């Protein structure tokens with residue numbers, strides 16, 4: 138190709154350190170299980186519902202008033218592409234959940250359009266996940282999950298729910314959209330947990 | 336005598352059903368009740384599986400996920416599929 142891609146060359150000795158079964162792409166493929174919702178930020182809302190039914194809500198102004206972080210992470214899609222050094226801006230779930238009183242172990246992410254995905258709550262904490270609203274220095278486009286998506290880059294990217302609208306916390310693990318149809322309940326790309334039973 | 340049959344008894348009927356062209360079947364959406372030929376549903380394939388949605392209300396009618404060892408078929412969004420007897 139002859140094109141030096143910053144963030145790829147010179148790191149990890151040429152990018153051979155991908156999770157098993159993944160290939161490198163410089164594109165940003167758009168995967169979607171349905172029509173793209175177009176949510177105006179005026180109407181956007183993010184709700185955390187605890188296991189006791191208590192609700193915590195943020196509108197767009199409240200979200201963007203919180204301290205934001207610049208995030209640079211590799212992402213890995215279960216359809217086998219990986220993209221290195223993607224750059225995002227968003228609010229850490231540590232920040233959003235700081236004042237949420239919960240003893241729950243699990244979270245279900247819910248999206249505009251009806252998509253769901255399940256995660257252990259601990260995978261959303263300790264600097265591992267964000268509500269991201271910028272990608273590559275631009276407002277996050279709707280096709281990539283804007284106005285805001287969940288970003289959990291250490292798991293397969295189906296866990297990073299586009300168009301996220303809330304989290305429902307619970308003591309028991311329910312399964313989300315892909316997890317009820319044969320995909321792995323956890324989805325660690327380094328353990329190649331693509332499908333149920335992997 | 337029990338008043339039901341072993342699930343294996345459905346095998347013949349199911350193999351008959353899936354031997355036909357399902358896209359020509361009449362499908363009723365469990366969300367809005369719209370009843371149309373399945374081919375008129377909206378199919379999403381740029382995804383980790385294949386998803387068909389109702390053209391009327393976007394309810395997921397069918398999901399198919401193929402893993403290396405199994406195929407998952409979810410038809411919860413369909414009230415029924417109607418195929419003519421051949």
Ligand SMILES: [Zn+2]
Pocket residue numbers: 364365366367368369389390391392393394
């Ligand atoms: Zn419908």
